[in-house]
Amino acid sequence: MNRAVRGEQRATKLLEKAGWRVVDSQVRHTWTVEVGDNSIDVDLRADHIVERSGRSCVAEVKTGAEAPSVSTAATRRQLLEYHAAFDVDGVLLVDVEHETIRRVRFDI
Numbered sequence: 001m002n003r004a005v006r007g008e009q010r011a012t013k014l015l016e017k018a019g020w021r022v023v024d025s026q027v028r029h030t031w032t033v034e035v036g037d038n039s040i041d042v043d044l045r046a047d048h049i050v051e052r053s054g055r056s057c058v059a060e061v062k063t064g065a066e067a068p069s070v071s072t073a074a075t076r077r078q079l080l081e082y083h084a085a086f087d088v089d090g091v092l093l094v095d096v097e098h099e100t101i102r103r104v105r106f107d108i
Contacts, residue, residue: 007061007062007096008025008047008061010096011047011048011059011061011094011096014094014096014099014101015048015059015092015094015101018101019052019053020050020051020052020057020059020092021050021051021052022048022049023049023051023056024049025047025048025049026045026046026047027045027046027049027058027086028043028044028045029043029044029045029046029086030042030044031044031084031085042085044082044085044086046058046059046060046082046086047059047061047094048061049088050092055089056087056088056089057088057090057091057092058083058086058088058090058092059091059092059094060075060078060079060082060091060093060094061094061096062093062094062095062096063095063096063097064097068093068094068095068096068097068098068100070093070104075093079091079093079104079106080106083104083106090103090104091103091104
């Protein structure tokens, strides 16, 4: 847990250095998913909502060897879910350990 908190603090500085303004952190959002005739509310929490040049993005912070990669199924699915659920222009994958910010686009 401490590693994640430190990672998010480092990510905030990295985002700001890259010109992104952190609008909110640990943003909770309820997304309604319809399954057949039923609606299910899914609770989500994004690390950051950021803005730059009039565009907004969810910035997801990852640490470790595998989590910062879209080859990791859980990370890829999480970013896709955030892209669909949040009212933003895109999603960013922030790899704290390598100090990179990458925009992730989905061909959907």
